[in-house]
Amino acid sequence: MEQTKNLQLPGNPRYQPKDLIKVWGYDYLYQSYIAVELAVMETLAEAGVIPADEFRLMTPAVTASLAEITTSEVDEIERKVTKHDIRALVHAMQQRMPEPLRRWVHMPLTSYDVIDTARAMQFVSAHNVVISKLMQLLYIFAARCRDHADTLMIGRTHGQHALPITAGFWLATILSRLIANTISLDAAAGNLVGKISGAVGAYNAQVGLGMYCVGDGPTFEERVLGKLGLAPALVSTQIAPPEPLADYLFATMKLVAALGQFGEDCRQLMRTEIGEICEPFAATQVGSSTMAHKRNPINFEGLVAAWISSQAEYGKVVGTLISEHQRDLTGSAVSRDYPVIVINLVRQMDTLLRADKAGKSFLERINIDKEACLKNFKMSAHLVMAEPLYIALQQYGYPGDAHELVNHKVVPEATRTGMSLIDTMRCLARESYDASIPGGRADWQLFADALMRLPDSVQEKLGRPEEYIGRAPEIARETAARAIALIASL
Numbered sequence: 001m002e003q004t005k006n007l008q009l010p011g012n013p014r015y016q017p018k019d020l021i022k023v024w025g026y027d028y029l030y031q032s033y034i035a036v037e038l039a040v041m042e043t044l045a046e047a048g049v050i051p052a053d054e055f056r057l058m059t060p061a062v063t064a065s066l067a068e069i070t071t072s073e074v075d076e077i078e079r080k081v082t083k084h085d086i087r088a089l090v091h092a093m094q095q096r097m098p099e100p101l102r103r104w105v106h107m108p109l110t111s112y113d114v115i116d117t118a119r120a121m122q123f124v125s126a127h128n129v130v131i132s133k134l135m136q137l138l139y140i141f142a143a144r145c146r147d148h149a150d151t152l153m154i155g156r157t158h159g160q161h162a163l164p165i166t167a168g169f170w171l172a173t174i175l176s177r178l179i180a181n182t183i184s185l186d187a188a189a190g191n192l193v194g195k196i197s198g199a200v201g202a203y204n205a206q207v208g209l210g211m212y213c214v215g216d217g218p219t220f221e222e223r224v225l226g227k228l229g230l231a232p233a234l235v236s237t238q239i240a241p242p243e244p245l246a247d248y249l250f251a252t253m254k255l256v257a258a259l260g261q262f263g264e265d266c267r268q269l270m271r272t273e274i275g276e277i278c279e280p281f282a283a284t285q286v287g288s289s290t291m292a293h294k295r296n297p298i299n300f301e302g303l304v305a306a307w308i309s310s311q312a313e314y315g316k317v318v319g320t321l322i323s324e325h326q327r328d329l330t331g332s333a334v335s336r337d338y339p340v341i342v343i344n345l346v347r348q349m350d351t352l353l354r355a356d357k358a359g360k361s362f363l364e365r366i367n368i369d370k371e372a373c374l375k376n377f378k379m380s381a382h383l384v385m386a387e388p389l390y391i392a393l394q395q396y397g398y399p400g401d402a403h404e405l406v407n408h409k410v411v412p413e414a415t416r417t418g419m420s421l422i423d424t425m426r427c428l429a430r431e432s433y434d435a436s437i438p439g440g441r442a443d444w445q446l447f448a449d450a451l452m453r454l455p456d457s458v459q460e461k462l463g464r465p466e467e468y469i470g471r472a473p474e475i476a477r478e479t480a481a482r483a484i485a486l487i488a489s490l
Helices: 018-024 031-046 060-064 070-083 085-095 111-147 167-190 206-207 219-228 241-270 296-321 330-335 339-353 370-380 385-394 404-419 421-430 440-452 456-462 472-489
Strands: 150-155 161-167
Touching: 018 111, 018 339, 031 060, 031 085, 031 219, 060 241, 060 370, 070 085, 070 111, 085 111, 085 330, 111 167, 111 219, 111 241, 111 472, 150 219, 150 339, 150 370, 161 167, 161 370, 161 472, 167 241, 206 421, 296 330, 296 339, 339 421, 385 404, 385 421, 404 440, 421 440, 421 456
Parallel strands: none
Antiparallel strands: 150 161
């Protein structure tokens, strides 16, 4: 039977995370809809609306038969009979029920009581898959942050060498975003809501026919949604308010972006002229269809591609935040694409968690080349102390513009000679006075006076750029610890 089902997920058929098939595989789509209809019938029976002798006909065999209804079957009924998707589902359910039960299906519901509630259930189910994978990902990222907390790396801004950091700190910049966005995602999942409030959201049928509430107990809507693990929207129209799901999808987007950032960072660090990162490369893998020497960053590019795709998909979510008279059909077809954003996130995580034959994940096997990191650091080691040099000069009483001095006099000379900035200053301060050079005496005195203001201990520090890494190692370890604490709390 499984082989005959259409298991296609929304979006590109090339990217189909298997863990989401039971949630959004095409022929499973109506399972959550059926769950809503059954929860309503059960609540009607509890309220005495459905006679007990009739509801006893809802046997496990009937329920099992209802679980076999596929989307393809409902589609055929819609095309040939009802021209309406939910009425087609009602028809399919009635065909599998004993005659006395059939009249109770879909009472007192409107289509979007079922659709919006079922959609929220689907995203909650998908969230269970997502959060499980996120926990694995956070754990591995935390381990890599700790492992490389002290691995020296040149920092980069605007595509150029900046100040020294560590590879663990770089990883922590990604991990910290993953932590924050995981918290946002889990909170948003807890705020997903359903609705059993009727065609305009005012509970007209429930109130008019005396089934809204019995005494001081929970409302009919609360009882139904309680069976499905959802809270009701405080106020709804024919549809549930769009913000809770939009919030969840935005939190998903932020995670996709963080992993896209990791992919972009790695893709750039894998460049031939940088070479600090390398993707795992299987023995039989091909890097290029024609250039046999290449090892393309295909997996890192895939992480970025998922972000590009999700940007377009989230535009659909934003577009459906309004509707005509609180309900129209323009958003119905569009909303069927919402799952693509979650699918993209799972696709990214599956890439990073994919294990080799030894059980080691792709993320664990990404090689951070310490020698390449050191080589690239040394390219700019003689210049990266420009910041502390000018700050120290200003701090210890240099009367002029220390930034101007370092930027326009010291750095150009150090660039020419390859000497460190502090050694360049010493050299400039020792140069002989040359009367033929306008201002030569002033420059000589300028550097001598500036150096005299710097304590020996500070000058020594200015000669050790590899130690000018701030709190990078500590931040890497602290971020790793925060990730582990989050895992424990979830």
